[in-house]
Amino acid sequence: MTTDAEDHAPAELTGAELVVRTLVDLGVDVVFGYPGGAVLPIYDAIFKQNELRHILVRHEQGAVHAAEGYARSTGKVGTVLVTSGPGATNSVTGLTDALMDSIPVVCLTGQVPTHMIGNDAFQEADTVGITRPCTKHNYLIKEVDNLCQVIREAYYIASAGRPGPVVVDLPKDVVMAKAPYVPECAAPGNGLEHRSYRPQRAPDADAVKRTVELLTRAKRPLFYAGGGVINAGPDAAQSLAALVQRTGYPITNTLMGLGCYPGSDPLFLGMLGMHGTYEANMAMAECDLMIAVGARFDDRVTGRLADFSRGSTKVQIDIDPSSINKNVPVDVAMVGDAGLALDAILAEWEASGAEPSAQVAAWWRQIDKWRGRDCLRYKNSSNTIKPQYALQRLYEATKGRDSYFTTEVGQHQMWAAQFLKFEEPNRWMTSGGLGTMGYGFPAAMGVQVAHPDSLVIDIAGEASLLMTIQELSTMVQYRLPVKTFLLNNEYMGMVRQWQEFFHGGRYAESYMDSLPDFVKLAESFGATGLRARRPEEVDGVIEAMIETPGPVIADILVDKEENVYPMIPAGAAHYEMKLGPEHGELEERSEDGMVLV
């Protein structure tokens, strides 16, 4: 005979089952991971259910990048599951990458049992200690009783305010212990206010008013929008477009912001920064009003700080108060969600009957002169494939399609940012802050998992690709048809470019000798390899790459010594930009540049 109390007692589950149950309750549909001793109970719990899908990567760094690609392309939190010790340490590069680029990721790490912590046990590492500086926050769960609440809190922290990676360290005895399962347990993000972390979302009304006044009075205004707009969601990008188009003022994007404003709109000046367009950088230098939205004045954007846009009044909108006045002092600081702030500015604009400043016509004439320099022009060749040409052809072939692009890090990344145009947010995934070679290939895998029917292309360099090439095995296993557009110049191109400019042309260790045959390499994994050697082969290879089912590596043999232009010499100001050989402006060859980063 049972009592009433027993009838209503919540079911007891193991910690491992609670982990899986909570993830499903949170709406997590996929986890990228790699098993090991400390997480075997969780893998057992995954095995026994069908709601949570697991993608087995080939290296834990790949799992985090895949989760980043998943997160960046969906706006949801990406989830990672790795074991203790080396599983956790291998995830550190991905976590740091997600921290620098504000990507919401939750990484569940196994840990040795609590009674063995601190004893140098097999596969023990101080995971919370190691990941403290490379996560937004981390937890070590010592009691199974608060497991569900902490996991829910981890998802809240990863996505609230400025997003970032969160680690939850799970000792083996905790995931084997039993506790009652409480559906929808109260936690931050689920009915409870967080005790201490409550980022401000609504913008200050006075700052909004002042911004509108400045917008109506400006002679040379410029919007400067970054990845924060994308993190604020697709609605924020729409709000940005509405405000920019209402004013008719020019806009530039950071590398991370590409896609937050339609790339083919005439008000868009292209990317700014070290390899940004001439018109975007000159407009930054000469503007009298700068509206920074979700952008953090990175050193690749500002150039020499002392000469950064000296004549402008600056408004900065950011959800993270520490991003304001960090590198560049601003005149109006607006802490809050980018979408809410932009909506408030537009509402105030309409309510106050504001009209765009009449003097902006002269500003546009100036901008059009800069545009007339055609700064991305390069000398094409009929014998050698120019990387810029290959990307232009790729853009033409994919324009208007449901496509997503990731990149590795280096020259190809900058050319991709220059020559591809993005009409929507969440279509462009790149490692901006940390500059992680090897990011794009596993990130593309995560994007493809989230968008199985879309065209997902990793624009790669051969040096970066070799850093995470093992994930080709994962792509083949799960039939993820990622297309890798490999701009193969047999050099670490950006390293070689800097050695040419700043180190007397001494190409120390930047030549990739003994490269694999990428076609055979693809085939050995069970994927397809293609190759283009001459310009006339490029279109055919692009078409075949897109049409061939399954993962494809298209090995595009490009000019070995092409340099990325335009270029703001490191440590110089925007107006000192060099346009390149096509314009008779070369970067100064000087070893003074050696000290720069």
Place this chain on the structure above:
Amino acid sequence: MSDDAERRTLSVLVENEPGVLARVIGLFSGRGYNIESLTVAEVEHDKRLSRINLVTSGSAMVIEQIKAQLDRLVPIHKVSDLGSEGPYIERELALIKVVATGEKRVESLRIADIFRAHVVDSEIDSFVFEMTGKGTKIDAFIRLMTPLGLTEISRTGVVAITRGKESI
């Protein structure tokens, strides 16, 4: 300290949980900020709150960054820049050991009296003095005790609180 650097006392209310001090210290070392003094203890057991009193220095822009960076750490409840919120009191406690006999021993006791330091341990050839006060007062006491046989100093670092009825 550069020319435009200013000294600031910050009081930081934090969740009393493992690792919170490491987060604060890691932030300072990772971003190259100064810590002149740091004290921490639980102040409200029921609310699980600890208070960190932190003395730092930097330019106005750096001080603003330090406050913003601290404030975005998840377990931090409140960051107060005491100087910017009106007058405040700073105190430090020191235990100072002086090993001396004869005239020097008598002189150390006389100076301790002037400084209102208490003798908390006494042997035939040594004293341990306890004193509280501003850091500068303790510095002055140490300077006078040094030639008299000072052998060991233990200081708590700064604790601070605002004057008047307002709380942080």
